[in-house]
Structure formats: structure tokens, C-alpha cells
Amino acid sequence: MSSVLYDVPGPKARRVSLIGSVIGSLLIAGLLAWIISTLAQQGIFEGRRWAIFTRADVWSLIGNGIGATLSAAAVAAVIAFPLGLLLCLLRISDVPGIRIPTRIVLEFLRGMPVVLMMLFVLLVFGTNQFIAVVAGLVLYNAAVFAEIIRAGIQSLPKGQREAGLTVGLTSFQSRMIIELPQAVRRMMPSLVAQLVVLLKDTSLGYIVAYGELLRAVQVMADFLGTQYLFPIFFVAAAIYIAINLCVSRIAVWIERRGSKKAAGGVAKAEPAVEAAAAKP
């Protein structure tokens, strides 16, 4: 689409665009230079501030933080996905007595901040921080997974379910054998994108004092002195962004691979139900 928005630029337009690009790049470079020089004047880039990264114990603390972040994310993802499947099955049940309460629960879970759920579990059930973080992530992401899979099932042609019922499968069998595999496969990009959200949300554990990467940074800065806060924060942010970028790349890769391969394995989508879920 974007290539249709403007004519193939002629020599004059190309020149204008080139000049614009150069000026824009210079402006951004200038801004970055100003930021770096301002920070440098405050001594942020002095060697002694960054020398702490030559110490093994600093790295082992950062490693612990990364480990805590990844383990919370992994445990939460492993629990949230089956729970999401279950909630999705209940949400699309034929029995109103199951469908409607599930819908209310899902709306409730999706409408609340994850931090609030973490704090709730932490204070009300008096668990440790790890369980509170995982529980908060599981509750929220299971609800989102359920909605994504439901969107996938609804995007399938009606004939899939009808055919399943016609050959004598029960409603449940048709869901499990015919519809869910196709829905999950179709929604793979959204599901992986949600995994990135889950991974990002582990940083909320900072607020309930779970010892993940950011909290590790904070503790280190308190321990070593605040003049190290900036370097450690900088490194932590870089690590976080690097991890998330990797997972996002995997999501894009799965999307490409899926769009190439899906033809054989998944029934064609009904129009207009696509792209239902892509939220921050």
C-alpha cells in the first residue's frame, strides 16, 4: 500500500527527499550528540562509573535479575496457555450457564491492571513475590490467550464445525480435534506477540518488590552508591530491549513462515475477523 501512496519520485523529488533526509539525520545526530555531551558534562561517561562492569559480582547480580525475569515469564507462560485454552472452551460453550459467567470473569480479568492483580495476590493471600508475579501474569494473560484463540475459532469457516458434527464427533471432540488446532495455528503470530507482552510485564514485578532485573538494578545502585545508577540502569534497559527484540523477531519469523505454509494446513479465513488482537 505505502508504495501506492506517492508517484515514483523523479529527479527533483529525489533531490528534495535526499536533502530532507540529510537534514533530518543531521538534526537527530545533533540531538543525540547534545544528549551525550550533556550527560558527559555530568560525568556519566567517566571510566570509573563504568568500571563496575569489570567486576564479576555485578554481572552475577545482573544474571540473577535476568534469571528471575525469565523464570517468572516462563512459568507464567506455561501455566497461562493451557488455562487460556480452557477459558476459551468455556467461553464458547453451548451452555449459557457456563458461557456467561466465563465471559464476566474474562471481562473482569482483562479490565484490571496487572500490577493490581500482583499486589492483590501478594497482600491477600500472603504469598511470596515470585508467586504473586506469576499469578498476576497468569490471570491476565490466560484471559488474553482465551480471547485470541476465540477470535481464531470464530475466523474459521462454519463448515469446519458442521463437518465435524456431521461425521459424528461430539461438540467437544469437534472443538478439540477440528477447530482448536487450526485456530491456534492461525493465531500463532498474535499468541507470540502476547508472549512479548508477558515478558515485558514481568518488569511490573519491580513494583511488588520481586527481584527481577530492574529491582536487581535498584538494589545494586542502593548498595554501590547512586552514582552507579545511570550505568546500571542503562545496561539493564539494553538487556531488556535486546531480549524483547529477539522474541519479537521470532514472532515476525513465525508470521512469515505461517503465511507461506498455512495454505495446506488451515482453512481459509472468513473476511473481516482478521487482526482482532494486537494490544500493548
Place this chain on the structure above:
Amino acid sequence: MDAVIESLPLYWNGFLRTLFLSAVSGVIALLLGTLLAAARVSPVAALRGFSMTYVEILRNTPLTIAFFFAAIVLPRLGVKFEQFEVAAIIALSAYTAAFIAEAVRSGVNSVPVGQAEAARSIGMKFSQELTLIILPQALRTVIPPLINILIALVKNSSVAGAFFVLELFGYGRQLANANGDQVMAVLLGVAFFYLLITVPLGILASTVERKVAIAR
């Protein structure tokens, strides 16, 4: 339950503060996000590159890090603010703008090719084409995802509560600490006020979605 009823004025204050934070950041993020999306489809390579880099980085940054950045790094750069609220608004709108840019861009891609071709063939410039033809149609299609992003923004504003801004979550945390015996009621009260914003918005999103689906 008593603690909740006694501190209803506090809840109300927090609720208004949360609404204020979300509304201001929402408006800024919508404007910034639309600009970023326009830059993303523009013929100037530098604009495209800048927009892409911004969106990629911000989308993969945890919100807490964005808050840290606004609260710690910005003051060092000479951006002074009296209250942490300003830092919270900067962080929230910068973060949300990236998601809005992505949504608007997908809306631009959903506008039929003929619209752009027709605009060009009657001699419109790129800026005219975008503002008069493409964006009005694109924004209309992406209203449901935009509302979902705004819902997420309301929920994300709770992170500000951890950075010394007294909004709903911030007050909730205070109240929970003060009333150790009624934590559950206090926190359910906070949840209720969040649902008061998010559930109607969610219903709005699904209604609009159905309408738009018929219109197209």
C-alpha cells in the same frame, strides 16, 4: 468494607487523577502516533527510518523502563518538572504512541489501493492525499484497536502509582498498607474503579467494531 466507605473521597481523587493521566497521555499519544504513522508511509527515507526505529524500540521497552527513563534520565538532560505527573505523562504517551502508530499504519494499509491512485490521478500532493483521503478512512477502520490501546493505557497508568504519582493504584497501595486487616476489600474497591473505565470502553470498542464491519 468500612475502610472502603470511609475513604471513598480518596478513591474518587485517585479515580479523577487516573482519568486525567489517561486522557492527557491519550490525546498526546494519538497525535504523536498518527504523525509517526504518517512518517512511516512517507516518501522521505529518513522519516520512514526514524519512525520505524522509534516504534521498534518503544514497543519492546517495558513500561517500567520508560518510567525510569522519564523520571531519572530526563531531569539530567535539563528537562525539569515540579511533579512526577509530568514524567508519568511523558512516559505513558511516548510508550502508547508506538502502539498507536502501528495500528494507524495497519489502517492505512487497509484502505483500498484505488483511493490512493484516484487521489494521485487528480493531482493531489502526498500531504493532501494523506490528510484528505487516506487518513480519514484509515482512522475510521482502526477505531476498535485504538480503543483497545486506550484501555491498555488506562491500565498502564497504574504503573505511575509506583512512581510517587497518587492515582488510583497509588492510593490503593497506601490504603492497603494503612488497613492491613481489610486489604481484600480495599483492593477490590480499586479494581471496581478501574473496571468503571475499562469495561464501558471495551463495550464501546466491540459495538464500533460491529458497525464498522457492516459498513465495509
